[in-house]
Amino acid sequence: MNRKTLLLYIALPVVVIAGAASYHRVKRNTELDHQAAVKAESTVAVTLVPVQERTFRPAVAFTGTLLAVNRAELKAEVTGRVTRVAVQEGDTVAAGALLGAQDEDDYLLGVQAAEAQLAQTRAQALQAQRDNDRAVTLLEKRSITRQAAQQAETVYHATKAAAQAAESNLGLARLRLRKARLVAPFAGQVARRAVQPGEMLNPGQTAFEVVDNRKLEIRADLPTEAMAQVKAGQRATFRAIGLDRPVEGRVTQVSPSLSQDGRTLRVRVEVPNPDGLLKGGLFVEGVILGEGETKGPALPATLLKAQDRDADIFISEAGVARRRKVALGPEQDGFRPVSGLGVGVQVIDSGKDLVAEGSRLRVISGAAPTSANGGFAAGGK
Helix, strand or coil, rough: CCHHHHHHHHHHHHHHHHHHHHHHHHHHHHHHHHHHHHHHHHHEEEEEEEEEEEECEEEEEEEEEEEEEEEEEECCCCCCCEEECCCCCCCCCCCCCEEECCCCHEEEHHHHHHHHHHHHHHHHHHHHHHHHHHHHHHCCCCCCCCCHHHHHHHHHHHHHHHHHHHHHHHHHHHHHHHEEEECCCCCCEEEEECCCCCCCCCCCEEEEEEEEEEEEEEEEEEHHHHHCCCCCCCEEEEECCCCCCCEEEEEEEECCCCCCCCEEEEEEEECCCCCCCCCCCCEEEEEECCCCCCCEEEEEEHHEEEEEECCEEEEEEEEEEEEEEEEEECCEECCCEEECEEEEEEECCCCCCCCCCCCEEEEEECCCCCCCCCCCCCCCC
């Protein structure tokens, strides 16, 4: 094979690949140009939502994480091997329920031995007391010497002290047994099980985590500007991923001082959760509602992305789509205040992802987003 033939074999596949890539690129660009032309030249079916006038209260936005008010990490207090695990993660437990135990039989035998020792020393102390009482009587009758009476008294006090020591030893044995048994400090659920039967546990090592999700809290750090607006007892509302409705809570505590850097104020919001729908660890975003009311233009929160503070939206002007940049306030009762649009302006809802600046619109009937408090039904011509 000569050199020219070799070069031909090498160059031909390269040319074919390059040609195919160029063809697909041209085809893709043509398709994108076609889509742009369709957007610009044809009509797009949309539904419209009017900007409404709503009443809003002063609001301070916050973010935070839901935590159980009652939560506890149960750690080993004694050294020992895990001999029993009575629960699984997710189990519901009552207050005082046994979760696990370490060397339970050994500690139980220790209690039984201490009980036997106490019974023996008490019997000896009782007999010594009788002997001492008899010695006192005989000494009064001069039937025994004073030395014999003193000896009986000494034995009585010694056996009494031994009984007290045995009682203390029994208390310590029971305490060790109690510490070897890990029990739920309150009613709740097992959030984490970190041990298996047969493992060795040392003091301070976490074995279980128990939470009571019936009452949750949010600890939020607010900007110092909110210091004069936030008070205990105010209502708070928030949303979280996976929730289709706002959730309410109450501010129960406002820190008496700012953070060390002087930039934030810590507040505590309690959230009742009797149905257990909310879970600890859930990230939330909401507002604390202040006093007083103001009116202004608003849109349903369901039409807007929850995390947006500024947004580009499309409105309908004479049947043509126009892009507008607006500023959004925190959600209240299913609506968000809007700056940059007047009341009555028609905002594109369904079909907003298909329009571009200048697209011609064909308004169709359809249900607009419904607010949490009943909102409006939707747009048409």
